Amino acid sequence: MLNIAPARQAEITGPRNRVPDYIRVTEPQPVVLAYGIGVDSTALLVELESRGCPPDLVLTADTGVEKPETYVYQEMMSAWMAARGIPYETVRYTPRRFKHWPPYFDLLSNVLTNATLPSISLGRHSCSLKWKIAPQDAFLKEWAPAKRAWARGQKVVRLIGYDASPADTRRYEHASSIANDLFECRYPLRKWGWDRAACIARIEAAGLPVPPKSSCFICGAMKPDEVRALPVWCLRLIVLVEARAAPRLRTVEGLWRRSTRTRPGRMTDFIRAEQLLPPADIDAIIRDAPADLIRFQDAAAHVPLPDRPAMSEWLATFNAGLTEAV
Numbered sequence: 001m002l003n004i005a006p007a008r009q010a011e012i013t014g015p016r017n018r019v020p021d022y023i024r025v026t027e028p029q030p031v032v033l034a035y036g037i038g039v040d041s042t043a044l045l046v047e048l049e050s051r052g053c054p055p056d057l058v059l060t061a062d063t064g065v066e067k068p069e070t071y072v073y074q075e076m077m078s079a080w081m082a083a084r085g086i087p088y089e090t091v092r093y094t095p096r097r098f099k100h101w102p103p104y105f106d107l108l109s110n111v112l113t114n115a116t117l118p119s120i121s122l123g124r125h126s127c128s129l130k131w132k133i134a135p136q137d138a139f140l141k142e143w144a145p146a147k148r149a150w151a152r153g154q155k156v157v158r159l160i161g162y163d164a165s166p167a168d169t170r171r172y173e174h175a176s177s178i179a180n181d182l183f184e185c186r187y188p189l190r191k192w193g194w195d196r197a198a199c200i201a202r203i204e205a206a207g208l209p210v211p212p213k214s215s216c217f218i219c220g221a222m223k224p225d226e227v228r229a230l231p232v233w234c235l236r237l238i239v240l241v242e243a244r245a246a247p248r249l250r251t252v253e254g255l256w257r258r259s260t261r262t263r264p265g266r267m268t269d270f271i272r273a274e275q276l277l278p279p280a281d282i283d284a285i286i287r288d289a290p291a292d293l294i295r296f297q298d299a300a301a302h303v304p305l306p307d308r309p310a311m312s313e314w315l316a317t318f319n320a321g322l323t324e325a326v
């Protein structure tokens with residue numbers, strides 16, 4: 001390589017800020033795929049990789065209460081990406097102010113602490129904003145390629161796996177109406193005209209299993225069949241969440257909000273009617289667990305934060321109750 005002193009370089013090309021536009025090379029915008037570990041974003045990832053243009057980064061926000069089979073699928077896809085050299089990061093919202101509460105680090109502990117339900121069950125979407133969108137934005141604000149792009153006056157390209165189905169069209173129309181100075185959202189599945197069936201076919205053609213429907217296992221958007229498929233330890237936690245929030249619920253009955261012709265407003269009633277848990281276990285959780293949790297919180301309030309037991313410790317004891325019952 002020819003080494004030329006900066007002063008000599010300037011003699012040849014002129015000062016940097018006087019490089020003519022026609023020889024100035026622009027760095028490409030960094031591309032990030034928001035990976036929800038569901039069918040659509042998996043199909044998008046597989047197709048981009050096969051076209052030889054994988055994202056610069058794949059990013060997942062973990063609420064800490066995804067369905068167990070989603071975590072299994074995530075592990076498999078993490079290895080799939082690593083084998084192909086695709087950078088993959090998982091991020092999580094980190095609460096910092098606990099006042100007198102036991103510290104908590106996932107959405108389940110968050111709602112148990114506040115004796116409430118995930119906000120989707122209350123007709124809002126702040127659980128998704130807080131536990132999914134915000135931690136991804138916070139990570140990207142510190143991601144070096146993003147910072148360099150913003151310094152150049154570019155936006156970061158964010159790939160979103162909305163497909164061409166009517167349901168995702170509504171989500172797309174809402175999302176695309178929101179202006180953003182930092183990110184340029186793109187929707188390749190919609191450009192390709194892929195619906196959910198096409199996404200499933202693409203995943204199968206790649207020789208991969210089709211991912212389960214991804215969501216938190218305490219999400220009010222779950223269908224009855226999704227609840228039926230949950231393991232017992234998740235069902236017990238659903239009963240706990242509803243029992244803990246019950247005294248404060250005014251406008252909704254439970255995680256499913258209000259009863260319809262096809263299902264009750266409380267998932268606990270569904271779990272009982274379908275005999276997914278023994279009635280005695282459901283009754284014991286409703287009778288004992290919320291009071292025990294409040295005693296734990298009251299005791300923890302007197303402990304300085306560095307030594308204060310975390311909510312996860314109480315949950316470990318609660319989950320151990322299942323082992324003892326078995």
Ligand code: SF4
Pocket residue numbers: 063118119120127128131132214215216218219220221
């Ligand atoms: S999956 Fe449901 S409960 Fe979880 S963050 Fe999203 S809307 Fe909230």
